[in-house]
Amino acid sequence: xxxxxxLEKIRNNALKKVDLRTRQFEKxxxxxxxxxxxxxxxxxxxxxxxxxxxxxxLSDVVVGQxxxxxxxxxxxxxxxxxxxxxxxxxxxVKPEMxxxxxxxxxxxxxxxxxYTIGYAENKENKGKS
Amino acid sequence: MNFYRSHVLVCSGTGCTSSGSAEIIERxxxxxxxxxxxxxxxxxRTGCFGLCEAGPIMVIYPEGAFYSHVQPADVPEIVxxxxxxxxxxxxxxxxxxxxxxxxxxxxxxEFYKKQVRVALxxxxxxxxxxxxxxxxxxxxxxxxxxxxxxxxxEVIDIVSKSGLRGRGGGGFxxxxxxxxxxxxxxxxxxxxxxxxEGDPGAFMDxxxxxxxxxxxxxxxxxxxxxxxxxxxxxxxxxxxxxAVKRLNIAIEQAREYGLLGQKIFGSTFNFDLEVRLGAGAFxxxxxxxxxxxxxxxxxxxxxKPPFPANRGLFGRPTVINNVETFANIPPIILNGPEWFAxxxxxxxxxxxxxxxxxxxNNTGLVEIPMGTTLREIIFDxxxxxxxxxxxxxxxxxxxxxxxxxxxxLDVPIDYDxxxxxxxxxxxxxxxxxxxxxxxxxxxxxxxDFTVDESCGKCPPCRIGTKRMLEILKRITAGEGQxxxxxxxxxxxxxxxxxxxxxxxxxxxxxxxxxxxxFRDEYDAHIREKRCxxxxxxxxxxxxxxxxxxxxxxxxARACPVEAISGQLKxxxxxxxxxxxxxxxxxxxxxxxxxxx
Numbered sequence: 001x002x003x004x005x006x007l008e009k010i011r012n013n014a015l016k017k018v019d020l021r022t023r024q025f026e027k028x029x030x031x032x033x034x035x036x037x038x039x040x041x042x043x044x045x046x047x048x049x050x051x052x053x054x055x056x057x058l059s060d061v062v063v064g065q066x067x068x069x070x071x072x073x074x075x076x077x078x079x080x081x082x083x084x085x086x087x088x089x090x091x092x093v094k095p096e097m098x099x100x101x102x103x104x105x106x107x108x109x110x111x112x113x114x115y116t117i118g119y120a121e122n123k124e125n126k127g128k129s
Numbered sequence: 130m131n132f133y134r135s136h137v138l139v140c141s142g143t144g145c146t147s148s149g150s151a152e153i154i155e156r157x158x159x160x161x162x163x164x165x166x167x168x169x170x171x172x173x174r175t176g177c178f179g180l181c182e183a184g185p186i187m188v189i190y191p192e193g194a195f196y197s198h199v200q201p202a203d204v205p206e207i208v209x210x211x212x213x214x215x216x217x218x219x220x221x222x223x224x225x226x227x228x229x230x231x232x233x234x235x236x237x238x239e240f241y242k243k244q245v246r247v248a249l250x251x252x253x254x255x256x257x258x259x260x261x262x263x264x265x266x267x268x269x270x271x272x273x274x275x276x277x278x279x280x281x282x283e284v285i286d287i288v289s290k291s292g293l294r295g296r297g298g299g300g301f302x303x304x305x306x307x308x309x310x311x312x313x314x315x316x317x318x319x320x321x322x323x324x325x326e327g328d329p330g331a332f333m334d335x336x337x338x339x340x341x342x343x344x345x346x347x348x349x350x351x352x353x354x355x356x357x358x359x360x361x362x363x364x365x366x367x368x369x370x371x372a373v374k375r376l377n378i379a380i381e382q383a384r385e386y387g388l389l390g391q392k393i394f395g396s397t398f399n400f401d402l403e404v405r406l407g408a409g410a411f412x413x414x415x416x417x418x419x420x421x422x423x424x425x426x427x428x429x430x431x432x433k434p435p436f437p438a439n440r441g442l443f444g445r446p447t448v449i450n451n452v453e454t455f456a457n458i459p460p461i462i463l464n465g466p467e468w469f470a471x472x473x474x475x476x477x478x479x480x481x482x483x484x485x486x487x488x489x490n491n492t493g494l495v496e497i498p499m500g501t502t503l504r505e506i507i508f509d510x511x512x513x514x515x516x517x518x519x520x521x522x523x524x525x526x527x528x529x530x531x532x533x534x535x536x537x538l539d540v541p542i543d544y545d546x547x548x549x550x551x552x553x554x555x556x557x558x559x560x561x562x563x564x565x566x567x568x569x570x571x572x573x574x575x576x577d578f579t580v581d582e583s584c585g586k587c588p589p590c591r592i593g594t595k596r597m598l599e600i601l602k603r604i605t606a607g608e609g610q611x612x613x614x615x616x617x618x619x620x621x622x623x624x625x626x627x628x629x630x631x632x633x634x635x636x637x638x639x640x641x642x643x644x645x646x647f648r649d650e651y652d653a654h655i656r657e658k659r660c661x662x663x664x665x666x667x668x669x670x671x672x673x674x675x676x677x678x679x680x681x682x683x684x685a686r687a688c689p690v691e692a693i694s695g696q697l698k699x700x701x702x703x704x705x706x707x708x709x710x711x712x713x714x715x716x717x718x719x720x721x722x723x724x725x
Contacts (some may be wrong), residue, residue, distance in 0.1 A: 001387040002395045003360035004273040007264065020136050021254065027713075033214040044501045050169055054132030063134040063192050065215030 016059050025062035027106055029053075032077035034068035040075035041094070048098040049078075053106075061106055074120065080105055089117040133171040135212060139716075140186040140253065141337050142177030142333070143371055144493070149201065150185040156204040161212070170212050170524065176340015178253035179494035180240050183223060188253070193354050195238060197223040209552045216441030240491050241294045243510050245472065247480045248296075248333075248456040252340030259374050260382040263343040269388055271462035272298030272347045275354055276394040284355040285311060288458065290466035292478030294710075296333075297323055297414075297451030297553045297633070298529065300522035300544040302476070303562055306448055309438035309442075310356035313446035318350050318358035321423070321442060321449040324365035324372070325407045325414040327579060328527025331558035333482040334452035338365065338372035341456065342379035345404060348458035350389070353400045357446055361400065364419050366407040383395070411528075411582035415630045416449045418584065430630035451556070453482055471497030483525075485511050487560040488518065504538040507561055520565040522646070526555025528575045528582075529635030531642025551642040567664035568647040569654055573601040575639040578634065590633030593624040597640060605665045614644060663725050669710045670725075675700035677722035684723060 001007060010063055031037070031046045049063050069077050074091035080101065081087050090101060092117045104110050115117055133308070139145075139154050154172060160486040161167045178186045181184065183197035187207070187724045194217055196207070203221060211217045222242030223238060246252075246432050255262040263269070274597025284405075322345060326334040349361045365373055380402050385388040391399045410428045411725065417431040419634060420442050437455065441447025461469045463692040470478045477499040484505065486492055490512030496508060503523055507513065514520055531552035540546050544554050576598045585591045597620050600613050628634045644651060653659045673684070673693075678700040685693040685701055692708040695701030703714070715723045 001269075001271075004270070004394065007273050007394075010261065011264045011270070014261035017133075018136075018255070018262055018265045020133065021138070025191065030215070034216075035214075038214070047169075050132050050134055061440060063132075066581070067214060067216045076493060095657055102441055128536070 014036075020061070020062065025060065026081075026083040027058075027061045028081040029063045030066045030079045030081070031063070031105070032067070032075060033065035034081075036068055036072035037075045038094075039078060040072075042076035043091050043103050044095045045076050045078065045098060046116060049093040049102070051099055052102045055108070056102065058102075058106065071117070074117065077117075080111070082106070082109060085109070087113075090115045091117045091120045133169060134191075135170045135214070136173055136174045136190040137170060137394055138173045138188040138253070139577070140176070140178050140184060141174040141371070142181070142252075142336055143369070144177060144181035144438045145184040145186055146371065148184045148295070149192040150199075151250055152201045153185055153187070153199055155174045157208070157340040160204050160208040164208055164213060166208065166212055173256045174258070175255065176252040176257050177247065177249075177336035177494055179244075179254045179336075179492040180223075180238070180491060180494075182491050183493075186253075192217070195223045196221040196278040198702055222500075223653050238513070240493075240495070240510055243521055244496050244506060245467075245480050245498050245502070246496045247460055248337060249340070249494065250460065251344065252336055252494075255341065257342055259338050259341075260343060260379065260386060263341070267463060268343050269347050271459035272350050272354075272388065275351050275395050275462060276396045276398055278633065280309060281355045281357065284351060284462070284467050286356070287453075287462060287466050291469040292466075292476075293454065293461060293462045293469065294477060294544060295451060296453035296457070296481065296556070297473070298526065298553065300554060302403060303450060303454055306438060307352060308451070308513045309436070311446035312684070313356075313439050314364065315446040316447050317360070318353075318356055318441075319442040319445055320353045320356070320358050320361035321416075321417060321419070321447055322361065322363040322365075322452060322455055323414065323449050323487055324363055324369075325419060326366065326369075326452070326556060327414045327582075328529075328556055328558045329575075330486040330560050331484045331527060331556050333484055333557045335372050335495060336482075337367050337452050337456045338369065339375055339668050342372075342376045343383065344459055345376075345452055345455045346379055346383055346389070348455035349402060350393070350400045351462065352448055352450065352455070352457055354398050358448070359399045359401070361402045362405050362423055362442070364405045364413070364423055365406055366409060370410060371402060373406065379440045379516045380404070389528075391588045397515050410584070411578075412584040412630070415632055418630065419449070420447065427584075431584055432629060432633070437648070442651060467477070473542045474541060474546075476545055481542070481554070481557060483557045483559045483562070484560050488563040488566070489522075489561040490515055497594060499543045500541040502539050502541055503520060503533060505536070506542070506559065511561070514561065514563050518565065520561070522565055522568065524560040524562065524571065524575075524639070525558065526553040526620075526635075526638070527558045528579045529631065529638055530555045530558075531638045532646060533569065533642075534646040551645055554640070557605075561613045565662055566666065567605075567641045567660050568650045568660040569601065569605055569660075570662075572643045572663055573598065573605055574634065581633065587627075587629035587633060588627070589624045589627035590636060592629075593620055594621060594633070594636050596606050597624075599638065599642070604651065604654045605660075605663075606667045607654070609651075609658075609659045611655065613655055614651050617641075618644060627714075664711050669704050669712075670705060671701055671710065671712070671714060673701050674722050674724055677720050679720055679722075681719075687717040688714045 078090040187196040293303045294300040413428040418428040422428040680698040
């Protein structure tokens, strides 16, 4: 150990590995991982989020899971929490949609409208009428 | 680098290890692999969380979910429910003893609410075998700051100003000790860490060493810089294998990072450390006996003065501090002495760790600001006394301390208040006793311990404590005589005045303080040949109350020596000649017809 700066460097690297235990995260991705979600393919979606978050080194995002939200027909469901924004619910999420959600929403703060529950519901209703 | 979305912290302190946490970790790792989660979920072995009663303990982040009493068989469910599907396993979430309410997160648990964790700040938070995690929580920053920005004198001033006093029991101001060490002349000086924690029921130091070994290493280096030493020893008892292992790992890692060795932080300061194992003698916790033992001789105390600060290890100036004292040093340097001095009472600053044991719901480790009352510790944090029994006394300071009766529960705890009421802070063991504990027997237990552990060098301790124990044994056997109490007091005062070291000087305390507060119990034993708590076996007698006995014969069948006889549906009787006072009949009787 040569200097305080060197220690600080080690500390900053190490912090990324432990801050899951200390910080309140503002950005949160929650994947619905109940039986319905898993059956609809939520597991690869969760993995895709983890990979994308790691690839972009987003240290301020936490990825979690939750149980059944109730709209099983729209699974896999993903909810994204951003500071100062209403929670956004994405439906029928596929692994290939993850990249865009991460870049548009988590990084740039703009929800991907056409993946959201409101958009899907609207389209369905229109189809019926 | 893997992005772990979840951290599973499992306690690997001695308490949880003995209740099976090692197997839980093994199962957890297997199960994660089976479910393909091993790259997403990280398993971390931590130090003690403090709530040993509820062990094995597991905390899962980011939720901070607090699981208690986890069994290996629960692991698959935790993995598939919590870690895969994100559903908390309700039945394992810790519940409050009283309200039975869920306490999902660690911070909600009543046990932790009143605590302030300074010395235990990293215990149960970091992986003690990973130096990076310690560094992430500001580890070694205090050492770096001292070496690059502060003179040794400034470091001593900070410690003096903080008001930190020795946590091993004596309560000597740490800053003053360092000042003496710095002022002493010598071609070589030593820093020694006293980790020979020997009080029955005390395990504060063990938890710090197991849960946060680097904080002790860092503090020892800071102390060495302050007094001008380049070599340190940690004297730890061999009965703490996990602590010894983690210390050695931590020392290795610190050497690799250049935090021990030559020219640390680019300065001219060199420092290295070695671990020395104690062979299980209680007296070696006494600082001069400890030094003898490190030097390779029999652990017997030396007369003081000269004090170790002037002539200590190998005749060189030596500063000896206790583990918990050291653990307080880095936060004091980082946060400033004012921060530390703002906690506690006028003469006792900061926090103190206590090991709660005996008749208390939440056995475990707590760290509280000085000045907290015993009532808060026992009833709020400790969760009160099991089975709705009545509190009788608390014993602090182990074999050197005394008993505190119920009417002193509201005394704010610090070094001076405890001494004033005839006990002492000691290293931090706190044993709670309820109405079923016989105070004479408690005094006998502790004295028995000191008689065993007396090194035999000075007669007051070697012979005096032995005579006291003989009297106590007589009293509990129902052969006490008038004048015994006075004899105990006289012997006790003389031993206190005449013994060579701290062990002897404090050995009579448990007896003297129980006489002071519970003299009526001694009197009952001696004059009425009766043990009010119903504990001393030779003073018990069992009788059947004929009016209550329905003659069911349950007691007669339970009696192992056939001392109970009678006719069915008529009152039975106990033959006192045959009775061995085992109490089996009392446990079996459904009608409360047996009296003790």
